[in-house]
Amino acid sequence: MRLPATAAYPDARFSRIVLSVASTPEEIREVQRLRCKALAHAMGMDPSAAQHSLDEDDLDAHCDHLIARDRRSLRVVGSYRVLGPRAAARCGSLHAEQLFDLDRLQHLRGRMMEAGRACIDPDYRGSGVLMMLWAGLWALMKRDGCQYLAGSVSLSLADGGYNATALYQRLAQTHLAPLEYRVAPRQPFVLHKCEPGHAPHVPPMLEAYLRGGAWIAGEPAWDPDYHCAELFLLLPVDALQRRPAALAERQR
DSSP: OBOOOOOOOSSGGGGGEEEEEOOSHHHHHHHHHHHHHHHHHHTTSOGGGGTTOOOOOGGGGGSEEEEEEETTTOOEEEEEEEEOHHHHHHHSSOGGGGTEEOGGGGGGGGGEEEEEEEEEOGGGOSSTHHHHHHHHHHHHHHHHTOOEEEEEEEEEOTTSSHHHHHHHHHHHHHSBOOGGGOOEESSBOOOOOOOTTOOOOOOHHHHHHHHHTOEEOSSOEEETTTTEEEEEEEEEHHHHHHOHHHHHHHTO
16 A cells, blocks of 8 residues: 655655555565664664564554655665554454553544554654654544544653653643543553652654644553553544644654
């Protein structure tokens, strides 16, 4: 599936990017290799050591995989994994349900798309690839008639969890979802005591969601597999429609 092209970018690298949805097992393996490379980079490892490894799980077979590819080198430089409502009904759950109780969102199941495993090749960060992937998400949501985008963002605990705590406490004052959209972590992340006035670092992916109008839907969960805190986010489509300029500004 080829998706509509986005506007040209001033950086010549991004005028060469084409967006599509994986249609073959080999394309999915390309995505899984990129995810493994991006994970190694995020954990401070040498990405070249992971270039032949795959980040994969059972949910991959049920999802659409957005691909941003350099049309000259044919290199996959960005990806997003998307689980639409019909696919979620077939496989029985969302990925986020491993970490969160989503019972309060039952009434949204048929109108909610889950996105995750977002990654961009380190050589292509800092410009338009993320915006292109968001354009792809928007196209898939329109295709499936979805009104909500759901997902979670990982928060590093490298500093002992103080930034994750300060970030949640700040966002709980400004971006907390209405009560009827709140979820509960299955294994809560233990919030630490932070000094007043601590200014938290906001990961770029989380900042993009917030600029789009996303809510944080409750307290963070602890993910023991990746030793990180996870924030569950819910983004109403009507909020995203009102804020395209803010998303574009973030990618410049």
